[in-house]
Amino acid sequence: MTRAFTRKGEATRARIVTGAVAEIRERGVDEVRLEDVLARTGTSKGQLFHYFPDGKEELLLAVAQHEADQVLIDQEPMLSNLTSWPAWQAWRDRLIERYLAQGVKCPLNGLLGQTGRRAPGAQAIVTGLMWRWQKAITEGIRHMQSTGDIAADVDADRAAAALLAGIQGGVLLLLSTGKIDHLEAVLDLTLDTLRSGART
């Protein structure tokens, strides 16, 4: 009862999402007007509302999902293979690198902050992202425990929760202060702590 898009239609839809992603990255969620997206993608009002019946809301949600997925993709293959200290270090480096490059433009943050207002769906997207992210970290810790590289008495879930929170806060502070110091401190100190308890 839903899909009735031809090949071409699918392509147009994708083009609109891509354009919206770019537009939002450049100007921020609040500043984006539908017209801008249309201009950039060479599409018309009719098309946009044809593929996104609920208008802006729906488009924004699609963009949010896209960006949320991207966050994790950008951390691969490191995030899924936290099986040795060098691997953790590589992951750490990737995070720093990624957010340093991204700088002050965090498309998700806008949605993240006002989560629940923009849409109930936005909440779900962010929650899902965090959930997946934390799960990956937890698994990494568990694996390190299985090899004895992290003390067995560490609560993997809590440690992962704390680390994830630290990362989020680090990024947030990067956004407000422009400095990567906080993110670095969190990652380095946390990894040090995790390392320190091992092989007692």
Added chain:
Amino acid sequence: MTRAFTRKGEATRARIVTGAVAEIRERGVDEVRLEDVLARTGTSKGQLFHYFPDGKEELLLAVAQHEADQVLIDQEPMLSNLTSWPAWQAWRDRLIERYLAQGVKCPLNGLLGQTGRRAPGAQAIVTGLMWRWQKAITEGIRHMQSTGDIAADVDADRAAAALLAGIQGGVLLLLSTGKIDHLEAVLDLTLDTLRSGART
């Protein structure tokens, strides 16, 4: 060249700010219309623009400053007296309590996220808040080092930076997931780590 407000005027101005603060806490930054503030405070357009010539922008900035100050005030007198482990614990409890009570409503977060867009001034306010916050934590750590309760080889600045980031992330996750777990994990694990190195 600036002030020309009588006693009564000053009062009205304050009333508007207070009303705006309340309104934003209830409905979020995005959803606030000037009209709402006027209705709530029993004032008129003329008054608002009389006291805030730059309109919404200026009002929002005043609100942001107010809220930023409040964040630190809410942590007193604990934050300025992190001089013993029980004191740290009391501070931890206050933080949990405060954010648990606040729940999903974080007035600053809206401004925080889009910092730099809403206004260049917003950036300064948030940066200032973080700076003062971190400074207080750093001082707490230094004091504990002076009494030997925290190992001397801990880098107070970095540790404070990491803790602050953790707190911010914890609050952010509280906002998106509705659970306080992350904030708790950060505080408890960080304090444990700080404690553990002492009196070696």
Added chain:
DNA sequence: CCGAAAATGGACCCGCAAGTCCAAACTCCG
């Protein structure tokens, strides 16, 4: 090659909320 369904373009509508303006009412000092 045909017709139903999908894709496209773009003119138009419409409500909302920020900001403007000015006249009337106060306040306060000399």
Added chain:
DNA sequence: CGGAGTTTGGACTTGCGGGTCCATTTTCGG
């Protein structure tokens, strides 16, 4: 009390931008 300056009310203007509509063109299965 007088009048300069401040405060107040609220009607009015304005522009923006999301959403609607429909006529036209294109696609695609049979």
